[in-house]
Amino acid sequence: MSEKLSSILLKNGRLIDAGQHLDGNFDIFLLNGKVAEVAPNLEVTADQVIDLNGLWVLPGAIDLHVHLREPGFEYKETILSGARAAVAGGFTSIACMANTNPINDSAAVTRFILEQARVAPAKVLPIAAISQGMLGEVLVEMGDLAAAGAVAFSDDGKTVPNSKLLRHALEYASLFEKPLFCHCQDNALFADGVIHEGIISAAHGLAGIPTLAEEIDIARTIMLAEYLQVPVHICHLSTRGGVELVKAAKARGVKVTAEATPHHLFLDERAVVDLEYREPLDENLKPAMLCYNTNTKMSPPLRAAEDVAVLREALAAGIIDAIATDHAPHEATEKAVEYGLAPFGVVGLETALSLALRLVQEGVLTPLQVAARMSCEPAAILGLKDRGSLAPGMAADLMIVDPEREWAVDPDKFYSLARNTPFAGWHLKGRVIKTIVDGEIVFSLYGYK
Amino acid sequence: MGFNRKDLLGTRDLSVVEIRSLLESAESFKEIAERPLKKVPALRGKTVVNLFFEPSTRTRTSFEIAAKRLSADAVNMSASTSSVVKGESLIDTVENIQAMAPDIVVIRHGYVGAAHLVAGRIGASVVNAGDGANEHPTQALLDLLTIAEHKKLEPGLTVAIIGDIAHSRVARSNIWALITLGITVRVCAPPTMLPRGLENIAGIQVCRRPEEALAGADVVMMLRIQLERQDRLLFPSIRDYARIFGLNRRRLDLACPDAIVMHPGPMNRGVEITSEVADGERAVILNQVSNGVALRMAVLFMLGGQGT
Numbered sequence: 001m002s003e004k005l006s007s008i009l010l011k012n013g014r015l016i017d018a019g020q021h022l023d024g025n026f027d028i029f030l031l032n033g034k035v036a037e038v039a040p041n042l043e044v045t046a047d048q049v050i051d052l053n054g055l056w057v058l059p060g061a062i063d064l065h066v067h068l069r070e071p072g073f074e075y076k077e078t079i080l081s082g083a084r085a086a087v088a089g090g091f092t093s094i095a096c097m098a099n100t101n102p103i104n105d106s107a108a109v110t111r112f113i114l115e116q117a118r119v120a121p122a123k124v125l126p127i128a129a130i131s132q133g134m135l136g137e138v139l140v141e142m143g144d145l146a147a148a149g150a151v152a153f154s155d156d157g158k159t160v161p162n163s164k165l166l167r168h169a170l171e172y173a174s175l176f177e178k179p180l181f182c183h184c185q186d187n188a189l190f191a192d193g194v195i196h197e198g199i200i201s202a203a204h205g206l207a208g209i210p211t212l213a214e215e216i217d218i219a220r221t222i223m224l225a226e227y228l229q230v231p232v233h234i235c236h237l238s239t240r241g242g243v244e245l246v247k248a249a250k251a252r253g254v255k256v257t258a259e260a261t262p263h264h265l266f267l268d269e270r271a272v273v274d275l276e277y278r279e280p281l282d283e284n285l286k287p288a289m290l291c292y293n294t295n296t297k298m299s300p301p302l303r304a305a306e307d308v309a310v311l312r313e314a315l316a317a318g319i320i321d322a323i324a325t326d327h328a329p330h331e332a333t334e335k336a337v338e339y340g341l342a343p344f345g346v347v348g349l350e351t352a353l354s355l356a357l358r359l360v361q362e363g364v365l366t367p368l369q370v371a372a373r374m375s376c377e378p379a380a381i382l383g384l385k386d387r388g389s390l391a392p393g394m395a396a397d398l399m400i401v402d403p404e405r406e407w408a409v410d411p412d413k414f415y416s417l418a419r420n421t422p423f424a425g426w427h428l429k430g431r432v433i434k435t436i437v438d439g440e441i442v443f444s445l446y447g448y449k
Numbered sequence: 450m451g452f453n454r455k456d457l458l459g460t461r462d463l464s465v466v467e468i469r470s471l472l473e474s475a476e477s478f479k480e481i482a483e484r485p486l487k488k489v490p491a492l493r494g495k496t497v498v499n500l501f502f503e504p505s506t507r508t509r510t511s512f513e514i515a516a517k518r519l520s521a522d523a524v525n526m527s528a529s530t531s532s533v534v535k536g537e538s539l540i541d542t543v544e545n546i547q548a549m550a551p552d553i554v555v556i557r558h559g560y561v562g563a564a565h566l567v568a569g570r571i572g573a574s575v576v577n578a579g580d581g582a583n584e585h586p587t588q589a590l591l592d593l594l595t596i597a598e599h600k601k602l603e604p605g606l607t608v609a610i611i612g613d614i615a616h617s618r619v620a621r622s623n624i625w626a627l628i629t630l631g632i633t634v635r636v637c638a639p640p641t642m643l644p645r646g647l648e649n650i651a652g653i654q655v656c657r658r659p660e661e662a663l664a665g666a667d668v669v670m671m672l673r674i675q676l677e678r679q680d681r682l683l684f685p686s687i688r689d690y691a692r693i694f695g696l697n698r699r700r701l702d703l704a705c706p707d708a709i710v711m712h713p714g715p716m717n718r719g720v721e722i723t724s725e726v727a728d729g730e731r732a733v734i735l736n737q738v739s740n741g742v743a744l745r746m747a748v749l750f751m752l753g754g755q756g757t
Contacts, residue, residue: 194561202646203461205582205621206561210645289569292562336540338560340581 013052018372019389060092060397062378065324072101077329083120085416090399107148121442154181184217231255281425294342329418357430396439459584474747492521515745589622604631612672637662
């Protein structure tokens with residue numbers, strides 16, 4: 001790779017780059033895997049010239065929260081298949097959670113993941129567990145893991161119920177300047193909950209997961225970070241109360257950041273009993289089961305309509321820093337069971353960018369804010385200094401987007417091994433047509449003219 | 450024919466016409482129980498599979514008797530004898546049953562939506578005999594049939610449902626059917642067994658105390674309290690529950706003088722209802738059981754008899 005002397009000139013594109021506060025027509029010259037020059041009307045010789053004719057160029061998206069399932073659950077997803085799904089969705093870097101088998105709680109597993117990722121088209125960033133075996137008892141060897149390449153620590157899916165352990169994790173991780181990603185959940189209040197505790201759970205007899213289960217733990221996590229004056233990142237905010245806690249903490253100067261997922265930004269509890277409640281789905285692609293479809297089951301659950309509205313406001317206002325997918329692949333038969341028995345989680349890598357563009361179309365975000373929430377801010381949270389922007393000197397990680405391209409979500413066409421999306425049959429406008437990582441084209445939309 | 454569905458999965462989306470036609474049909478089947486030869490040939494040659502993933506005595510027996518009185522062949526499968534214990538998925542189990550070409554599958558299952566999952570996968574008609582805490586439509590319809598023997602099923606009637614609302618499919622199916630008919634529904638439960646969000650559903654009056662729910666009620670439905678819930682911190686003791694929420698003679702006096710008392714069974718005597726009330730002249734609990742057979746005959750007939 002290092003000896004490769006390739007260059008690409010992207011001409012006549014609309015560059016949307018929050019890192020440089022640029023939104024306008026710029027040519028971009030990529031040389032040796034990095035951005036060499038950004039200017040209007042660049043006159044340089046390149047191995048390859050691509051005339052974008054007004055298409056959009058955004059820094060490659062960075063997903064703070066994916067599950068790649070390897071090692072251990074390769075039938076759900078592999079590092080390679082997950083990375084292919086990522087670049088098809090415009091993601092050039094993906095941070096993968098530690099709940100594999102074995103759990104990523106040792107440098108050996110981290111190194112294995114990075115080794116597998118060498119042939120992957122996207123940059124894979126392993127997140128190590130906080131506690132050994134994710135049991136919430138003993139800290140992982142954070143120093144060793146950080147040295148091996150772990151970018152953050154998280155017991156995602158499980159919380160760290162022991163506040164003393166969480167305190168020490170926050171303190172110890174700060175030594176290596178690695179953030180903790182906290183899946184906030186009070187396990188006793190969560191109990192055997194299946195969907196949001198609200199009007200749908202009441203009406204259908206499904207066990208409810210109260211907003212309180214999330215908010216109590218967000219409050220605890222923020223209090224610890226504030227007391228210790230260390231950064232902390234809150235995974236997948238889903239509730240109004242959670243947003244208020246983060247907002248107030250930020251106002252007090254607490255170093256807290258937060259993410260939200262596309263599904264929490266688009267769907268509410270009603271989807272559990274009618275996947276078509278929001279808009280008509282493509283007749284050929286919509287699922288047979290619109291009620292109790294297990295692709296509406298995830299943790300945290302789809303909340304109430306007012307929570308969705310608050311999340312959207314918070315995303316626009318920057319209280320929520322990042323859009324992260326919580327891409328959670330499951331095999332089809334695992335989801336083809338009774339609602340209460342189905343595993344939590346949905347995939348998101350291949351729909352997130354188009355859904356973010358839908359937020360632009362619905363007047364929630366500007367294009368520049370999409371670039372900020374999907375690239376610039378995630379890079380800052382992970383401390384990735386060579387990514388998140390296309391300023392000269394940065395890695396040539398980017399996506400080319402056709403904002404007018406219309407498509408319907410067809411899970412059978414996913415690069416991911418899994419099909420568990422709640423967005424099957426959605427009509428979306430705007431799609432990634434090319435993805436470039438380190439100056440190399442790693443994805444081109446099939447059949448694009 | 451006001452009921453033309455493939456399946457009966459719940460009362461939630463039944464129309465007034467559908468409910469009334471099922472009740473009318475059930476009315477006509479009541480008389481068969483009084484014949485010396487309790488059998489009609491309506492479903493001769495049809496196969497009804499009772500697929501029960503949860504223990505049940507009366508509902509399964511009721512469906513079985515209903516099917517047999519219609520001359521259908523009724524087969525019972527229960528989870529303990531089925532391949533479920535071997536780890537087979539629900540879909541695989543029912544697709545195997547479907548391969549044996551039944552006409553109607555009656556399913557009871559501990560998880561919400563199980564009947565819906567099955568109905569979407571097989572060609573046979575599916576009757577939901579209880580899915581988790583969601584729906585138990587034939588119970589609600591037989592309750593309506595029983596109420597109709599004493600009261601007019603129309604707006605102006607007040608029904609009080611008292612007990613563990615959160616975990617009760619009987620309560621939910623009754624609530625939806627009663628709301629559809631324009632009947633006033635009061636629900637009352639300990640706050641730990643009253644699902645949050647219920648108060649936002651149009652047509653439901655939530656009462657804090659049983660006295661409030663009972664005042665002037667025409668129909669009183671007591672729900673079974675599942676004693677194992679005590680382990681899950683939902684109530685401190687059976688004694689406390691019986692004291693505050695149990696139906697006794699004194700509390701029943703708050704209802705209309707001609708109020709009827711119902712219970713879906715099985716009863717915990719001395720807990721949610723005293724024996725004095727359960728065996729009293731206003732109790733219609735055994736009528737519910739009798740009507741259950743007639744109602745289930747109507748349901749099976751409407752689902753399975755369309756091709757004949």
